[in-house]
Amino acid sequence: MLPNTNHIQIQKLLQGDEDTIRLLYDTLFPKFASFVKKNKGTYSDAEETFHNALFQLIARAKVKGVSINTSFEAYVFVVCKNLWFKELNKRKKEVRNDGVFELKDETENQITAILAQERWELFEDMLTELSEKCRLLLQDYFNKVPYDVIVKKFSYATENAAFQRVFKCKKQLATLIKNNSKYNELT
Amino acid sequence: MNDELQLKIEQYVSGSMSELEAANFEQLMESSEELKAAVELSKKLNFHLSGTVDDSAIPKNDYTQKLRSFMESEEAQELKEKLRTVQLERRVPKLRSKRRRIIFVAAAAVILFLVSAIGMIYQTEPGTEQLYAQYYTTDDLPSIIQRGSSNTLLEKGAVAFQNEYFPEALAYFNEYEASTEKPDIAVHLYKGATLMELRNYFAAIEEFELAIDSESIDATKGFWFKAMTYLKAGDESNAKYILTNIAEHVWYYNHDKAKELLEKLD
Numbered sequence: 289m290l291p292n293t294n295h296i297q298i299q300k301l302l303q304g305d306e307d308t309i310r311l312l313y314d315t316l317f318p319k320f321a322s323f324v325k326k327n328k329g330t331y332s333d334a335e336e337t338f339h340n341a342l343f344q345l346i347a348r349a350k351v352k353g354v355s356i357n358t359s360f361e362a363y364v365f366v367v368c369k370n371l372w373f374k375e376l377n378k379r380k381k382e383v384r385n386d387g388v389f390e391l392k393d394e395t396e397n398q399i400t401a402i403l404a405q406e407r408w409e410l411f412e413d414m415l416t417e418l419s420e421k422c423r424l425l426l427q428d429y430f431n432k433v434p435y436d437v438i439v440k441k442f443s444y445a446t447e448n449a450a451f452q453r454v455f456k457c458k459k460q461l462a463t464l465i466k467n468n469s470k471y472n473e474l475t
Numbered sequence: 476m477n478d479e480l481q482l483k484i485e486q487y488v489s490g491s492m493s494e495l496e497a498a499n500f501e502q503l504m505e506s507s508e509e510l511k512a513a514v515e516l517s518k519k520l521n522f523h524l525s526g527t528v529d530d531s532a533i534p535k536n537d538y539t540q541k542l543r544s545f546m547e548s549e550e551a552q553e554l555k556e557k558l559r560t561v562q563l564e565r566r567v568p569k570l571r572s573k574r575r576r577i578i579f580v581a582a583a584a585v586i587l588f589l590v591s592a593i594g595m596i597y598q599t600e601p602g603t604e605q606l607y608a609q610y611y612t613t614d615d616l617p618s619i620i621q622r623g624s625s626n627t628l629l630e631k632g633a634v635a636f637q638n639e640y641f642p643e644a645l646a647y648f649n650e651y652e653a654s655t656e657k658p659d660i661a662v663h664l665y666k667g668a669t670l671m672e673l674r675n676y677f678a679a680i681e682e683f684e685l686a687i688d689s690e691s692i693d694a695t696k697g698f699w700f701k702a703m704t705y706l707k708a709g710d711e712s713n714a715k716y717i718l719t720n721i722a723e724h725v726w727y728y729n730h731d732k733a734k735e736l737l738e739k740l741d
């Protein structure tokens with residue numbers, strides 16, 4: 289029996305259905321290739337990332353099941369995008385370390401990427417449980433919006449009051465994540 | 476965990492502690508697994524909120540072990556192989572050199588210019604694609620959602636279609652057909668329209684023919700959508716042939732529109 293996969297196309301991917309793979313290559317891949325090219329990558333980078341993202345999705349679906357609450361195309365696109373950002377980050381690190389980098393075998397790289405994607409999904413999910421104000425505040429704070437701007441925008445009395453609020457929102461988010469059963473197997 | 480300790484975690488993670496304070500804090504971490512885990516989570520949250528990629532070490536647990544076993548299995552290798560095969564099959568042929576690319580772009584520009592110039596001279600009537608854009612509407616499709624069923628594969632497909640998630644819609648329609656012996660005729664019309672959007676015109680025509688062959692009240696809609704498919708594909712003569720057929724039968728769906736469209740095509 290298939291694990292918990294709420295989406296027909298994931299089930300098809302798991303069965304290795306070539307028509308489903310073809311459709312993804314015909315409809316989604318061109319959009320992703322264009323995204324990669326606009327973000328410091330090449331067509332080959334896009335091919336490699338797309339292939340890995342699909343394989344990682346299959347592995348997740350096979351072992352645990354994947355439950356998505358958006359369109360399949362939108363979901364795969366986000367997975368691919370995150371994987372590409374991960375690759376860019378890795379390349380940046382390699383440059384910084386003057387070409388010295390840790391060699392991991394392919395399976396380990398794939399597992400690291402799967403866990404990173406799952407954490408991303410969990411964190412995004414938990415963010416929606418916060419109040420809108422908290423969410424926007426954290427977003428601004430981590431996007432390095434200056435304190436004086438935050439103070440004005442959210443009507444706080446002082447910068448310290450703004451910091452205290454950021455602190456509380458982050459603590460609230462941390463508690464939500466820690467109490468979520470999914471978090472344990474991702475850390 | 477109290478607020479004071481939580482604040483220290485923040486200071487440590489953001490690097491705002493002095494060297495001595497950080498060393499003391501690390502010592503404290505060594506003696507408390509709970510504190511260590513809280514610091515890890517705080518780091519991960521910072522990575523996430525600042526849009527940085529988190530490359531934490533792989534934990535040793537049942538889940539990661541199962542992932543590893545699957546990835547090294549024959550089944551996974553076969554699936555990977557299938558992904559690669561389709562990737563190669565769908566690869567866009569690359570132009571071999573920059574020079575060829577330049578020649579190709581220049582030639583395309585010249586052709587485009589000539590086609591537009593000729594079009595401007597000779598084309599006084601709207602083209603098939605323009606007529607398609609003018610006459611094609613999804614309002615002509617039968618309504619599935621109001622038929623009292625809820626959350627069926629057919630309905631899910633119709634919702635995906637309306638949201639323009641065409642590959643997803645197609646997958647639902649295929650699954651629906653596989654799951655029932657007597658599919659609702661609406662599936663042929665929706666599936667045909669989906670295939671038409673995906674520019675798979677031959678398959679779209681086949682679906683509309685299945686709709687026409689049915690004994691449903693909506694069967695003649697199949698003719699109309701067939702005509703729309705030919706228009707979209709730029710096949711004017713076949714579009715005219717189907718439209719003439721509709722115009723000859725007063726009870727056919729969109730009879731008046733077909734007559735009007737024929738006049739514009741002539």
